[in-house]
Amino acid sequence: MPEITIVRQEAVQISEQDAAVARRVIFGIVDGLGERGRSQWRRLWNRLMRLEPGEMVEIKTVQPRLGWYHRKHMAMEQAVFETQERFEDFESFRTWLKVGASFVDWYPGPKGGVIPVPRSISYANLEQGDMEQFHADAVNFLRSEHAGATLWKHLGPAQRIEMIETVLRSFGK
Template identity: 70%
Template sequence: MSDITLVRQQPVQLTAEERAVLTRCIFGIVDGLGERGRKQWRRLWSNILRLEPGEMLEIKTHQQRIGWYHRKHMALEQTLFESQDRFEVFEGFRDWLKVGAGFCDWYPGPKGGVFPVPKSISYTKLEQGEMEKFHNDAIEFLRTEHAGKTLWKHLTVTGRIEMLETILASFGEW
C-alpha cells in the first residue's frame, strides 16, 4: 500500500485551453468505475484543486493482488516445504524464507541485539508489486549456498542445486 502526501503549491493561473487539456487528461485517460466511482473521482480532484497553498492531502492506494500469482507462490512454498528435510512445521519454514528474503522488520532484543519479525503476505497487507518483490527476493535467497545447505543438508552441493532448480523450473522460475 502506498501513502502519498500531496501539498498545494503556489496558485497557477490556467488558460481555458489548458483547463480543457487538464480535464481531458484527468477524466479521459482514467476514470472511476461506474457512476459512483466517477463521482468519487471527480470529488477527489475537486478537493485537490481547492487546496490552499501549503495545505496537504494524504492519499492511500492499493494495487489488487493477482490471484494466480499468489496461488503459484503458495504452491511453490508448499512444494519446497514437502521436499526439504529441516523444518517440521510449515510456518517455521515460511518464517525462515521471509527472513532470508529480507521480508521482515528488525526489533531490539532484550539483551541489546536485534531480532527479525517476518512480515505478513496476506492479501490485505501486501499489494501485487510488493508480493512480486518478495517472491523474487525469496527465489534469490533460495539459490544461496546457505539456503541449500539448510534445506538439504544430506545432499552434495550439486545435488542441492539440482533439487532446487528442478522445483523452480516446474513453476516457470528460470
Template identity: 55%
Template sequence: MPDILLVRQEAAPIAPADAEAARRVLFGTVDGLGEQHSKSWRRFINRLFRLEPGEVVEIKTHQARSGPFHRRHFALEQALFEAQERFEHFDQFLYWIKVGAGWVTWAAGPAGGVVPIPRSVSFAAADQEAFEDFHQRVVAFLRGPHAARYLWPHLKDRADGMMNQILEGFSE
C-alpha cells in the same frame, strides 16, 4: 500497500486551460467505476487542484492480487516444504523463508538486541505489487548461497541442483 504523499509545489495558480486539459485526461481516460466512485474521483481531483503551496495529501492504494500468481507462489513454497529435510512444521518453514528474503520488520528483542519479525503477505497486508516484490525476494534468497545447503545438508554440493530442479518446475 503503497502510500503516496503529494505536495503542492508552486504558488502560481493552475491556468484554466491546464486544469481543463488535466481534467479531460483524468476523467476521460481514468474514471471511477460507477456513479458513486466517479463522483468521489472527481471530488478528489478537484481538491488536488485547490491545494495551497506546501499542503500535503496522502493517497493509499491497493492493487487487487492476481489469483494465479498467488497460487503459483504458494504451490512453490509447498513443493519446497515437501522436498526439504529441515522443518517439520510449515509455519516455521514460512518464517524462515520470510526472514531469509528480508520480508521482516526489525524490532527490539526481549534481551535488547534486534530481531526480525516476519511480515504478513495476506491479501490485506500485501497487494499485487508488494506480493510480487516478496516473491522476487524469496526466489533470490532460494537461489542464493545458503538456502539449498541448509534445506538439504546431506546433498552438500548437489543441493543447488535440487533447488534448481524445484524452482525450474515453477519457471523460476
C-alpha cells in the same frame, strides 16, 4: 494496503491551458467506474488541487490479489518445504523464507539491536504487486548458496542448485 501521503508543495501557478491539459490527461487515461465513480474521482482531484502548501492527504489504495497467483506461490512454498531437510514444521520454514527474502519490518530487539519481524502475506494485508515482489525475492533467496546450504546441508553446491532448480522448474521459474 499501500498508503501514500501526498503533500502540497509551495504555491505553483499553472495557466488555465496547462490545467485543461492536466484534466484531459488525468480523466482521459484513468477514470472512475460508472457515474458515481467518475464523480468521486473528480472530487478527489479537485480536493487535491485545493490543498494549501504544506497540507497533507493520505490515500489508501487496494489492488486485488489474483487467487491463482497466490495458490501457485503457496504450492511452490509447499513443494520446497517437502523436499528440504532442515525444518520440521511449515510455519518455521515460511518465517525463515520471509526473513531470507527481506520481507520483514525491523523493530528494536530486547538487547538493543534490531530484529526482523516477518510481514503478513494474507489477502487483507498484501496487494498483488507486493505479492509478486515477495515471490520474486523469495525465489531469488531460495536460489542463494545460503538457502541451499540451509535446506540441504549434506549436498554439495552443485547438487543444491540442481535440487532447487528441479523444484522451481515445475512452477515455471
